[in-house]
Amino acid sequence: MKSLKCSDLGASDCTFEATGESDEEIIQKMFAHAAEVHKDKLAGMTDEQKKVMMDKMGELLSKQE
Numbered sequence: 001m002k003s004l005k006c007s008d009l010g011a012s013d014c015t016f017e018a019t020g021e022s023d024e025e026i027i028q029k030m031f032a033h034a035a036e037v038h039k040d041k042l043a044g045m046t047d048e049q050k051k052v053m054m055d056k057m058g059e060l061l062s063k064q065e
């Protein structure tokens, strides 16, 4: 199982952790969480910043089994 912490992506005050069997599943969970809890932050992000975040998630997940 893989997991991704919200704090790994820069939300240092958030304890949310997305877990799943596939990268896709985890990234979907993370976006669903962000859309609910970090709505304002997400809305203020540029496409470029979102891309950087996606790359970061992919990088963190690629290090896990």
Ligand SMILES: [Zn+2]
Residues within 6 Å of the ligand: 006, 011, 014, 015, 016, 033, 034, 037, 038
């Ligand atoms: Zn969060």
